Amino acid sequence: MVELVKYCPTPQATEQLAKDIAPFLLAGDVIALTGYLGAGKSHFARALIIALGCKQKHLPSPTFNLLQVYDDTRMPVAHADFYRLQSPEEADDLALEGFLEHGLTIIEWPENAEHIIPSNALWINIVDEGEGRKFVLKADSSWEKKFGLFAPELRRKSSEKNRLAYLAEHTGRNSHVLTPVSADASFRSYWRFSGEDKQTILMDAPPPIEDIACFAEIDKYLEGIGIHAPHIHQLDTKKGYALIEDMGNTTFYTAIKEGADTLTLYQKAVDVLAHVARSPRAHVPVYDINMYKDEASVFSDWYMPTANGHATHTAERRQYREIMASFYDIIKAVPTTTMFKDYHCQNLMLLSPVKDVKSHADIVQNIADVGVLDFQDARVGPATYDLASLLYDVRFDVPSDIHDILIKRFVDSLDGAVTMQAFMDSYRLFAIQNLLRIAGVFTRLAYRDGKTNYLDYMPRLWGHLDKLLAQTPQAKELVVFLSKNTPTIREIAV
Numbered sequence: 001m002v003e004l005v006k007y008c009p010t011p012q013a014t015e016q017l018a019k020d021i022a023p024f025l026l027a028g029d030v031i032a033l034t035g036y037l038g039a040g041k042s043h044f045a046r047a048l049i050i051a052l053g054c055k056q057k058h059l060p061s062p063t064f065n066l067l068q069v070y071d072d073t074r075m076p077v078a079h080a081d082f083y084r085l086q087s088p089e090e091a092d093d094l095a096l097e098g099f100l101e102h103g104l105t106i107i108e109w110p111e112n113a114e115h116i117i118p119s120n121a122l123w124i125n126i127v128d129e130g131e132g133r134k135f136v137l138k139a140d141s142s143w144e145k146k147f148g149l150f151a152p153e154l155r156r157k158s159s160e161k162n163r164l165a166y167l168a169e170h171t172g173r174n175s176h177v178l179t180p181v182s183a184d185a186s187f188r189s190y191w192r193f194s195g196e197d198k199q200t201i202l203m204d205a206p207p208p209i210e211d212i213a214c215f216a217e218i219d220k221y222l223e224g225i226g227i228h229a230p231h232i233h234q235l236d237t238k239k240g241y242a243l244i245e246d247m248g249n250t251t252f253y254t255a256i257k258e259g260a261d262t263l264t265l266y267q268k269a270v271d272v273l274a275h276v277a278r279s280p281r282a283h284v285p286v287y288d289i290n291m292y293k294d295e296a297s298v299f300s301d302w303y304m305p306t307a308n309g310h311a312t313h314t315a316e317r318r319q320y321r322e323i324m325a326s327f328y329d330i331i332k333a334v335p336t337t338t339m340f341k342d343y344h345c346q347n348l349m350l351l352s353p354v355k356d357v358k359s360h361a362d363i364v365q366n367i368a369d370v371g372v373l374d375f376q377d378a379r380v381g382p383a384t385y386d387l388a389s390l391l392y393d394v395r396f397d398v399p400s401d402i403h404d405i406l407i408k409r410f411v412d413s414l415d416g417a418v419t420m421q422a423f424m425d426s427y428r429l430f431a432i433q434n435l436l437r438i439a440g441v442f443t444r445l446a447y448r449d450g451k452t453n454y455l456d457y458m459p460r461l462w463g464h465l466d467k468l469l470a471q472t473p474q475a476k477e478l479v480v481f482l483s484k485n486t487p488t489i490r491e492i493a494v
Helices: 011-024 041-051 088-094 097-102 110-116 141-150 160-171 212-224 252-257 262-277 289-308 314-325 385-391 400-413 420-447 452-471 473-485
Strands: 002-008 030-035 067-070 077-081 104-108 122-129 132-139 189-194 199-204 232-236 241-245 336-339 348-350 370-372 379-382
Touching: 002 011, 002 141, 011 041, 011 132, 011 141, 030 041, 030 110, 041 077, 041 104, 041 122, 088 110, 097 104, 097 314, 104 110, 132 141, 160 199, 160 232, 160 241, 212 232, 212 241, 252 262, 252 348, 262 336, 262 348, 262 370, 262 385, 262 400, 289 314, 289 420, 314 473, 336 385, 385 400, 385 420, 400 420, 420 452, 420 473, 452 473
Parallel strands: 030 104, 030 122, 077 104
Antiparallel strands: 002 132, 067 077, 122 132, 189 199, 199 241, 232 241, 336 379, 348 370
Protein backbone atom coordinates (compact mmCIF):
# COMPACT_ATOMS: atom_id res chain seq x y z
CA MET A 1 0.00 0.00 0.00
CA VAL A 2 1.06 3.59 -0.64
CA GLU A 3 -0.16 6.57 1.36
CA LEU A 4 -0.21 10.31 0.82
CA VAL A 5 -1.45 12.96 3.24
CA LYS A 6 -2.49 16.39 1.97
CA TYR A 7 -3.64 19.27 4.16
CA CYS A 8 -6.21 21.64 2.65
CA PRO A 9 -6.72 24.72 4.87
CA THR A 10 -9.43 26.21 2.64
CA PRO A 11 -12.12 25.09 0.18
CA GLN A 12 -9.94 26.56 -2.57
CA ALA A 13 -7.09 24.27 -1.50
CA THR A 14 -9.44 21.30 -1.76
CA GLU A 15 -10.32 22.34 -5.30
CA GLN A 16 -6.63 22.66 -6.15
CA LEU A 17 -5.98 19.13 -4.88
CA ALA A 18 -8.70 17.89 -7.22
CA LYS A 19 -7.11 19.82 -10.10
CA ASP A 20 -3.72 18.25 -9.30
CA ILE A 21 -5.11 14.71 -9.29
CA ALA A 22 -7.46 14.91 -12.30
CA PRO A 23 -4.89 14.91 -15.16
CA PHE A 24 -3.49 11.56 -14.06
CA LEU A 25 -6.71 9.62 -13.65
CA LEU A 26 -7.43 6.84 -16.13
CA ALA A 27 -10.52 5.03 -17.34
CA GLY A 28 -11.22 2.26 -14.86
CA ASP A 29 -10.07 4.23 -11.82
CA VAL A 30 -12.31 4.22 -8.75
CA ILE A 31 -12.16 6.82 -6.00
CA ALA A 32 -13.74 5.89 -2.68
CA LEU A 33 -14.45 8.92 -0.49
CA THR A 34 -14.91 8.43 3.24
CA GLY A 35 -15.42 10.84 6.12
CA TYR A 36 -18.10 12.09 8.47
CA LEU A 37 -21.28 13.75 7.23
CA GLY A 38 -20.31 17.23 6.04
CA ALA A 39 -16.58 16.48 5.80
CA GLY A 40 -16.43 17.77 2.22
CA LYS A 41 -16.71 14.60 0.16
CA SER A 42 -19.20 16.11 -2.29
CA HIS A 43 -17.18 19.32 -2.57
CA PHE A 44 -14.09 17.35 -3.52
CA ALA A 45 -16.04 15.14 -5.95
CA ARG A 46 -17.56 18.14 -7.73
CA ALA A 47 -14.16 19.83 -7.94
CA LEU A 48 -12.73 16.66 -9.50
CA ILE A 49 -15.52 16.45 -12.08
CA ILE A 50 -15.01 20.10 -13.01
CA ALA A 51 -11.24 19.54 -13.25
CA LEU A 52 -11.97 16.75 -15.74
CA GLY A 53 -13.66 19.26 -18.02
CA CYS A 54 -17.30 19.35 -16.94
CA LYS A 55 -18.88 22.63 -18.05
CA GLN A 56 -22.19 22.31 -16.23
CA LYS A 57 -22.87 25.22 -13.90
CA HIS A 58 -24.78 23.14 -11.37
CA LEU A 59 -23.64 19.66 -10.37
CA PRO A 60 -26.44 18.05 -8.36
CA SER A 61 -25.72 15.84 -5.38
CA PRO A 62 -26.36 12.11 -5.91
CA THR A 63 -27.56 11.76 -2.30
CA PHE A 64 -31.20 11.12 -3.19
CA ASN A 65 -31.05 9.42 -6.59
CA LEU A 66 -27.74 7.69 -5.68
CA LEU A 67 -26.05 8.33 -9.05
CA GLN A 68 -25.15 11.23 -11.35
CA VAL A 69 -23.45 10.64 -14.71
CA TYR A 70 -21.31 13.06 -16.75
CA ASP A 71 -19.96 12.75 -20.29
CA ASP A 72 -18.73 16.27 -21.07
CA THR A 73 -15.60 15.26 -19.17
CA ARG A 74 -12.39 13.69 -20.48
CA MET A 75 -13.81 10.27 -19.60
CA PRO A 76 -17.30 9.21 -18.51
CA VAL A 77 -17.79 9.89 -14.81
CA ALA A 78 -20.22 8.20 -12.43
CA HIS A 79 -20.67 10.04 -9.13
CA ALA A 80 -22.41 7.74 -6.67
CA ASP A 81 -23.50 8.20 -3.06
CA PHE A 82 -24.15 5.06 -0.98
CA TYR A 83 -25.30 6.93 2.14
CA ARG A 84 -28.96 6.00 1.73
CA LEU A 85 -28.47 2.35 0.80
CA GLN A 86 -30.65 0.05 2.89
CA SER A 87 -28.40 -2.92 2.09
CA PRO A 88 -25.08 -3.42 0.24
CA GLU A 89 -26.88 -5.34 -2.52
CA GLU A 90 -28.76 -2.20 -3.57
CA ALA A 91 -25.50 -0.90 -5.07
CA ASP A 92 -25.67 -3.71 -7.62
CA ASP A 93 -28.83 -2.17 -9.09
CA LEU A 94 -26.97 1.02 -10.08
CA ALA A 95 -25.34 -0.74 -13.06
CA LEU A 96 -21.91 0.72 -12.43
CA GLU A 97 -20.09 -2.07 -14.28
CA GLY A 98 -19.47 0.00 -17.42
CA PHE A 99 -17.98 2.87 -15.44
CA LEU A 100 -15.88 0.58 -13.23
CA GLU A 101 -14.14 -0.69 -16.38
CA HIS A 102 -14.45 2.14 -18.89
CA GLY A 103 -14.89 5.36 -16.92
CA LEU A 104 -14.11 7.07 -13.62
CA THR A 105 -16.25 6.09 -10.65
CA ILE A 106 -16.41 8.38 -7.60
CA ILE A 107 -18.20 6.85 -4.64
CA GLU A 108 -19.18 8.58 -1.41
CA TRP A 109 -19.85 6.37 1.64
CA PRO A 110 -18.24 3.34 -0.08
CA GLU A 111 -18.14 1.46 3.23
CA ASN A 112 -21.88 0.83 2.82
CA ALA A 113 -21.20 -1.49 -0.15
CA GLU A 114 -17.55 -2.44 -0.02
CA HIS A 115 -18.10 -5.51 -2.17
CA ILE A 116 -18.41 -3.27 -5.22
CA ILE A 117 -15.10 -1.45 -4.60
CA PRO A 118 -12.20 -3.01 -6.56
CA SER A 119 -8.95 -3.82 -4.79
CA ASN A 120 -7.06 -1.17 -6.77
CA ALA A 121 -9.37 1.70 -5.80
CA LEU A 122 -8.01 4.96 -4.40
CA TRP A 123 -9.42 5.51 -0.91
CA ILE A 124 -9.54 9.10 0.31
CA ASN A 125 -10.49 9.73 3.93
CA ILE A 126 -11.32 13.32 4.88
CA VAL A 127 -10.95 14.45 8.51
CA ASP A 128 -10.77 17.76 10.36
CA GLU A 129 -7.32 19.27 10.81
CA GLY A 130 -7.24 22.62 12.53
CA GLU A 131 -9.25 25.11 10.51
CA GLY A 132 -9.14 22.93 7.40
CA ARG A 133 -9.28 19.34 6.24
CA LYS A 134 -6.75 16.54 6.04
CA PHE A 135 -7.02 14.22 3.03
CA VAL A 136 -5.47 10.77 3.57
CA LEU A 137 -5.02 8.96 0.25
CA LYS A 138 -4.35 5.21 0.30
CA ALA A 139 -4.09 2.74 -2.57
CA ASP A 140 -2.20 -0.31 -3.72
CA SER A 141 1.27 -0.04 -5.26
CA SER A 142 -0.14 0.56 -8.75
CA TRP A 143 -0.83 4.14 -7.61
CA GLU A 144 2.74 4.90 -6.50
CA LYS A 145 3.76 6.53 -9.77
CA LYS A 146 0.51 8.52 -9.95
CA PHE A 147 1.10 9.80 -6.42
CA GLY A 148 4.51 11.00 -7.53
CA LEU A 149 3.01 12.71 -10.58
CA PHE A 150 0.43 14.80 -8.76
CA ALA A 151 2.37 15.26 -5.50
CA PRO A 152 5.81 16.72 -6.33
CA GLU A 153 6.89 16.43 -2.70
CA LEU A 154 6.97 12.63 -3.09
CA ARG A 155 9.50 12.62 -5.87
CA ARG A 156 13.13 13.55 -5.74
CA LYS A 157 13.51 17.09 -7.04
CA SER A 158 15.15 17.30 -10.45
CA SER A 159 17.46 20.31 -10.26
CA GLU A 160 20.93 21.40 -11.32
CA LYS A 161 21.92 21.71 -7.67
CA ASN A 162 21.03 18.08 -6.98
CA ARG A 163 22.71 16.87 -10.16
CA LEU A 164 25.93 18.67 -9.32
CA ALA A 165 25.85 17.33 -5.77
CA TYR A 166 25.52 13.78 -7.07
CA LEU A 167 28.42 14.28 -9.49
CA ALA A 168 30.61 15.76 -6.77
CA GLU A 169 29.87 12.78 -4.54
CA HIS A 170 30.70 10.18 -7.18
CA THR A 171 33.52 11.84 -9.09
CA GLY A 172 35.30 13.73 -6.32
CA ARG A 173 35.18 16.92 -8.37
CA ASN A 174 33.12 20.06 -7.73
CA SER A 175 33.58 21.99 -10.97
CA HIS A 176 31.34 20.22 -13.44
CA VAL A 177 29.58 21.97 -16.29
CA LEU A 178 26.37 20.25 -17.38
CA THR A 179 24.97 20.48 -20.90
CA PRO A 180 21.52 19.08 -21.77
CA VAL A 181 21.77 16.27 -24.30
CA SER A 182 18.23 15.79 -25.58
CA ALA A 183 14.58 16.30 -24.80
CA ASP A 184 12.55 13.32 -23.63
CA ALA A 185 8.84 12.52 -23.56
CA SER A 186 9.26 11.10 -20.06
CA PHE A 187 10.43 12.76 -16.86
CA ARG A 188 14.00 11.59 -17.46
CA SER A 189 16.67 14.05 -18.51
CA TYR A 190 20.21 13.52 -19.81
CA TRP A 191 23.20 15.75 -19.14
CA ARG A 192 26.68 15.66 -20.68
CA PHE A 193 29.67 16.55 -18.55
CA SER A 194 33.41 16.27 -19.13
CA GLY A 195 35.37 13.82 -17.05
CA GLU A 196 39.11 13.52 -16.79
CA ASP A 197 39.55 11.36 -19.87
CA LYS A 198 36.17 11.14 -21.55
CA GLN A 199 32.70 12.57 -21.69
CA THR A 200 29.97 10.90 -19.69
CA ILE A 201 26.21 11.26 -19.53
CA LEU A 202 24.35 11.83 -16.29
CA MET A 203 20.87 10.31 -16.39
CA ASP A 204 18.47 12.05 -14.04
CA ALA A 205 15.42 9.79 -13.50
CA PRO A 206 13.54 10.98 -10.40
CA PRO A 207 11.76 8.23 -8.47
CA PRO A 208 9.02 7.12 -8.09
CA ILE A 209 7.87 8.36 -11.50
CA GLU A 210 10.92 6.82 -13.18
CA ASP A 211 12.40 3.39 -12.46
CA ILE A 212 16.13 3.50 -13.13
CA ALA A 213 16.60 -0.02 -11.75
CA CYS A 214 14.54 -1.40 -14.65
CA PHE A 215 16.72 0.50 -17.11
CA ALA A 216 19.85 -0.94 -15.51
CA GLU A 217 18.57 -4.52 -15.61
CA ILE A 218 17.70 -4.36 -19.30
CA ASP A 219 20.93 -2.54 -20.10
CA LYS A 220 22.85 -5.40 -18.48
CA TYR A 221 20.83 -7.94 -20.46
CA LEU A 222 21.53 -6.18 -23.77
CA GLU A 223 25.25 -5.93 -23.07
CA GLY A 224 25.19 -9.61 -22.15
CA ILE A 225 23.84 -10.67 -25.54
CA GLY A 226 26.18 -8.38 -27.50
CA ILE A 227 23.99 -5.34 -28.12
CA HIS A 228 25.72 -1.99 -27.65
CA ALA A 229 23.62 -0.33 -24.97
CA PRO A 230 25.20 2.55 -23.00
CA HIS A 231 27.52 1.11 -20.38
CA ILE A 232 26.62 2.10 -16.83
CA HIS A 233 29.60 3.44 -14.88
CA GLN A 234 27.74 4.37 -11.71
CA LEU A 235 24.18 3.69 -10.52
CA ASP A 236 22.09 4.97 -7.64
CA THR A 237 18.65 3.34 -7.83
CA LYS A 238 17.42 4.99 -4.63
CA LYS A 239 18.14 8.53 -5.79
CA GLY A 240 17.49 7.84 -9.47
CA TYR A 241 20.84 8.80 -10.98
CA ALA A 242 23.23 6.98 -13.30
CA LEU A 243 26.49 7.82 -15.00
CA ILE A 244 26.37 6.18 -18.43
CA GLU A 245 28.46 5.91 -21.56
CA ASP A 246 28.28 8.88 -23.90
CA MET A 247 27.45 7.57 -27.37
CA GLY A 248 27.87 10.93 -29.05
CA ASN A 249 25.39 12.94 -31.07
CA THR A 250 25.02 10.98 -34.30
CA THR A 251 21.64 9.30 -34.33
CA PHE A 252 20.60 7.38 -37.43
CA TYR A 253 18.33 10.33 -38.21
CA THR A 254 21.29 12.73 -38.06
CA ALA A 255 23.53 10.42 -40.07
CA ILE A 256 20.96 10.15 -42.86
CA LYS A 257 20.56 13.92 -42.95
CA GLU A 258 24.34 14.16 -43.31
CA GLY A 259 24.35 11.83 -46.31
CA ALA A 260 24.64 8.31 -44.95
CA ASP A 261 22.94 5.60 -46.98
CA THR A 262 19.49 4.91 -45.52
CA LEU A 263 19.27 1.28 -46.66
CA THR A 264 22.65 0.39 -45.16
CA LEU A 265 21.79 1.91 -41.81
CA TYR A 266 18.35 0.33 -41.68
CA GLN A 267 19.72 -3.07 -42.62
CA LYS A 268 21.91 -2.88 -39.54
CA ALA A 269 18.97 -1.74 -37.44
CA VAL A 270 17.13 -4.85 -38.65
CA ASP A 271 20.20 -6.99 -37.88
CA VAL A 272 20.07 -5.78 -34.27
CA LEU A 273 16.46 -6.95 -34.05
CA ALA A 274 17.38 -10.27 -35.66
CA HIS A 275 20.19 -10.81 -33.18
CA VAL A 276 17.89 -10.09 -30.24
CA ALA A 277 15.27 -12.48 -31.67
CA ARG A 278 17.86 -15.26 -31.78
CA SER A 279 19.02 -14.56 -28.21
CA PRO A 280 17.55 -15.66 -24.86
CA ARG A 281 14.63 -13.49 -23.75
CA ALA A 282 15.07 -10.80 -21.14
CA HIS A 283 13.49 -11.26 -17.71
CA VAL A 284 10.81 -8.63 -18.31
CA PRO A 285 6.99 -8.76 -18.28
CA VAL A 286 5.21 -10.54 -21.11
CA TYR A 287 3.30 -8.29 -23.48
CA ASP A 288 -0.07 -9.95 -22.95
CA ILE A 289 -3.50 -9.09 -24.30
CA ASN A 290 -4.35 -6.85 -21.34
CA MET A 291 -1.24 -4.74 -21.87
CA TYR A 292 -2.00 -4.67 -25.60
CA LYS A 293 -5.59 -3.45 -25.04
CA ASP A 294 -4.54 -0.90 -22.42
CA GLU A 295 -1.98 0.61 -24.79
CA ALA A 296 -4.50 0.70 -27.62
CA SER A 297 -6.95 2.46 -25.31
CA VAL A 298 -4.72 5.50 -24.95
CA PHE A 299 -6.28 6.49 -28.28
CA SER A 300 -9.86 6.22 -27.02
CA ASP A 301 -8.97 7.79 -23.66
CA TRP A 302 -7.01 10.82 -24.89
CA TYR A 303 -7.22 11.46 -28.62
CA MET A 304 -10.93 10.70 -29.09
CA PRO A 305 -12.28 12.87 -26.24
CA THR A 306 -9.93 15.71 -27.19
CA ALA A 307 -10.87 15.58 -30.87
CA ASN A 308 -14.60 14.99 -30.26
CA GLY A 309 -15.03 17.42 -27.39
CA HIS A 310 -16.72 14.87 -25.12
CA ALA A 311 -15.92 11.70 -23.26
CA THR A 312 -15.59 8.42 -25.13
CA HIS A 313 -18.78 6.73 -23.96
CA THR A 314 -18.43 3.45 -22.11
CA ALA A 315 -20.12 1.50 -24.94
CA GLU A 316 -17.80 3.03 -27.54
CA ARG A 317 -14.73 2.34 -25.45
CA ARG A 318 -15.82 -1.27 -24.93
CA GLN A 319 -16.47 -1.68 -28.66
CA TYR A 320 -13.07 -0.22 -29.54
CA ARG A 321 -11.27 -2.53 -27.12
CA GLU A 322 -13.17 -5.54 -28.49
CA ILE A 323 -12.21 -4.64 -32.05
CA MET A 324 -8.56 -4.24 -31.10
CA ALA A 325 -8.65 -7.47 -29.08
CA SER A 326 -9.91 -9.33 -32.15
CA PHE A 327 -6.52 -8.68 -33.78
CA TYR A 328 -4.47 -10.15 -30.97
CA ASP A 329 -4.48 -13.81 -32.03
CA ILE A 330 -3.21 -12.79 -35.46
CA ILE A 331 -0.60 -10.48 -33.97
CA LYS A 332 0.82 -13.09 -31.62
CA ALA A 333 1.01 -15.83 -34.31
CA VAL A 334 4.70 -15.03 -34.87
CA PRO A 335 7.85 -15.83 -32.88
CA THR A 336 8.37 -13.93 -29.64
CA THR A 337 11.36 -11.77 -28.84
CA THR A 338 12.52 -9.13 -26.40
CA MET A 339 10.77 -5.99 -27.65
CA PHE A 340 12.55 -2.65 -27.22
CA LYS A 341 9.15 -0.87 -27.44
CA ASP A 342 10.63 2.45 -28.68
CA TYR A 343 12.78 1.43 -31.61
CA HIS A 344 13.25 4.16 -34.22
CA CYS A 345 15.90 6.25 -35.96
CA GLN A 346 16.31 8.76 -33.12
CA ASN A 347 16.97 6.05 -30.55
CA LEU A 348 19.65 4.40 -32.65
CA MET A 349 23.18 5.81 -32.54
CA LEU A 350 25.81 5.52 -35.26
CA LEU A 351 29.03 5.00 -33.33
CA SER A 352 31.38 5.25 -36.34
CA PRO A 353 31.60 8.88 -37.52
CA VAL A 354 30.10 9.39 -40.96
CA LYS A 355 32.97 11.60 -42.08
CA ASP A 356 35.47 8.77 -41.57
CA VAL A 357 33.60 6.36 -43.83
CA LYS A 358 35.00 5.82 -47.31
CA SER A 359 31.92 4.20 -48.82
CA HIS A 360 28.28 3.78 -47.92
CA ALA A 361 28.70 0.01 -47.75
CA ASP A 362 31.26 0.40 -44.95
CA ILE A 363 29.25 2.77 -42.74
CA VAL A 364 28.55 0.10 -40.18
CA GLN A 365 30.71 -2.99 -40.02
CA ASN A 366 28.59 -4.89 -37.52
CA ILE A 367 25.91 -4.41 -34.90
CA ALA A 368 28.50 -3.33 -32.33
CA ASP A 369 28.60 -0.03 -34.22
CA VAL A 370 24.91 0.53 -33.51
CA GLY A 371 24.10 2.06 -30.14
CA VAL A 372 20.61 1.47 -28.77
CA LEU A 373 18.82 3.87 -26.42
CA ASP A 374 15.43 4.00 -24.63
CA PHE A 375 14.65 0.39 -23.85
CA GLN A 376 13.45 0.63 -20.24
CA ASP A 377 9.91 -0.37 -21.25
CA ALA A 378 11.09 -3.62 -22.85
CA ARG A 379 8.69 -6.56 -22.91
CA VAL A 380 8.66 -10.10 -24.27
CA GLY A 381 6.20 -10.28 -27.13
CA PRO A 382 5.61 -10.64 -30.88
CA ALA A 383 8.64 -10.07 -33.09
CA THR A 384 6.72 -7.73 -35.40
CA TYR A 385 6.38 -4.78 -33.01
CA ASP A 386 9.85 -3.21 -33.21
CA LEU A 387 10.13 -3.62 -36.96
CA ALA A 388 6.77 -1.88 -37.39
CA SER A 389 7.92 0.87 -35.03
CA LEU A 390 11.13 1.27 -37.03
CA LEU A 391 9.55 1.40 -40.51
CA TYR A 392 6.40 3.35 -39.63
CA ASP A 393 8.31 6.02 -37.79
CA VAL A 394 6.23 9.14 -37.14
CA ARG A 395 9.38 11.30 -37.01
CA PHE A 396 10.94 10.25 -40.32
CA ASP A 397 9.74 8.85 -43.64
CA VAL A 398 11.53 5.58 -44.23
CA PRO A 399 11.60 5.28 -48.05
CA SER A 400 8.79 2.97 -49.12
CA ASP A 401 10.97 1.20 -51.68
CA ILE A 402 13.16 -0.33 -48.97
CA HIS A 403 10.35 -1.63 -46.71
CA ASP A 404 10.05 -4.98 -48.49
CA ILE A 405 13.84 -5.44 -48.51
CA LEU A 406 14.05 -4.88 -44.77
CA ILE A 407 11.05 -7.04 -43.93
CA LYS A 408 12.44 -9.93 -45.99
CA ARG A 409 15.83 -9.52 -44.32
CA PHE A 410 14.24 -9.89 -40.88
CA VAL A 411 11.89 -12.76 -41.77
CA ASP A 412 14.77 -14.66 -43.41
CA SER A 413 16.75 -14.28 -40.18
CA LEU A 414 14.02 -16.21 -38.34
CA ASP A 415 15.01 -19.35 -40.28
CA GLY A 416 11.55 -20.42 -41.39
CA ALA A 417 9.88 -19.94 -37.99
CA VAL A 418 7.04 -17.98 -39.61
CA THR A 419 5.56 -17.60 -43.08
CA MET A 420 5.75 -14.24 -44.81
CA GLN A 421 1.93 -14.04 -44.90
CA ALA A 422 1.55 -14.64 -41.15
CA PHE A 423 4.33 -12.17 -40.44
CA MET A 424 2.78 -9.44 -42.61
CA ASP A 425 -0.66 -9.91 -41.08
CA SER A 426 0.82 -9.48 -37.61
CA TYR A 427 3.11 -6.67 -38.70
CA ARG A 428 0.37 -4.50 -40.20
CA LEU A 429 -2.09 -4.97 -37.34
CA PHE A 430 0.58 -4.29 -34.75
CA ALA A 431 1.62 -1.17 -36.65
CA ILE A 432 -2.01 0.04 -36.63
CA GLN A 433 -2.33 -0.53 -32.89
CA ASN A 434 0.96 1.24 -32.23
CA LEU A 435 0.07 4.28 -34.35
CA LEU A 436 -3.28 4.66 -32.58
CA ARG A 437 -1.47 4.39 -29.26
CA ILE A 438 1.02 7.07 -30.32
CA ALA A 439 -1.81 9.39 -31.38
CA GLY A 440 -3.16 9.11 -27.85
CA VAL A 441 0.26 9.54 -26.26
CA PHE A 442 1.03 12.67 -28.28
CA THR A 443 -2.37 14.12 -27.35
CA ARG A 444 -1.70 13.40 -23.68
CA LEU A 445 1.77 14.94 -23.88
CA ALA A 446 0.30 18.09 -25.42
CA TYR A 447 -2.73 18.54 -23.19
CA ARG A 448 -1.53 17.15 -19.87
CA ASP A 449 2.18 17.83 -19.95
CA GLY A 450 2.37 20.92 -22.20
CA LYS A 451 4.70 19.22 -24.72
CA THR A 452 2.89 20.47 -27.81
CA ASN A 453 5.78 19.84 -30.23
CA TYR A 454 4.71 16.20 -30.55
CA LEU A 455 1.58 17.29 -32.40
CA ASP A 456 3.85 18.24 -35.33
CA TYR A 457 4.25 14.52 -36.05
CA MET A 458 0.53 13.83 -36.35
CA PRO A 459 0.12 14.40 -40.12
CA ARG A 460 2.76 11.75 -40.86
CA LEU A 461 1.11 9.43 -38.34
CA TRP A 462 -2.27 9.72 -40.09
CA GLY A 463 -0.60 9.10 -43.44
CA HIS A 464 0.95 5.87 -42.15
CA LEU A 465 -2.33 4.80 -40.57
CA ASP A 466 -4.45 5.39 -43.68
CA LYS A 467 -2.01 3.41 -45.80
CA LEU A 468 -2.03 0.50 -43.37
CA LEU A 469 -5.81 0.46 -42.97
CA ALA A 470 -6.20 0.30 -46.75
CA GLN A 471 -3.76 -2.65 -46.92
CA THR A 472 -5.28 -4.65 -44.06
CA PRO A 473 -8.57 -6.47 -44.76
CA GLN A 474 -8.80 -7.60 -41.12
CA ALA A 475 -9.17 -3.94 -40.08
CA LYS A 476 -12.48 -3.27 -41.88
CA GLU A 477 -14.48 -3.11 -38.64
CA LEU A 478 -11.92 -0.69 -37.17
CA VAL A 479 -12.22 1.55 -40.25
CA VAL A 480 -15.99 1.73 -39.74
CA PHE A 481 -15.53 2.51 -36.04
CA LEU A 482 -13.02 5.29 -36.71
CA SER A 483 -15.15 6.87 -39.43
CA LYS A 484 -18.13 6.89 -37.08
CA ASN A 485 -16.41 7.95 -33.85
CA THR A 486 -13.61 10.31 -34.88
CA PRO A 487 -13.91 13.66 -36.67
CA THR A 488 -13.14 14.17 -40.33
CA ILE A 489 -10.64 16.87 -39.41
CA ARG A 490 -8.15 14.93 -37.36
CA GLU A 491 -5.71 17.61 -36.28
CA ILE A 492 -6.08 19.01 -32.81
CA ALA A 493 -4.75 22.31 -31.50
CA VAL A 494 -3.87 23.33 -27.98
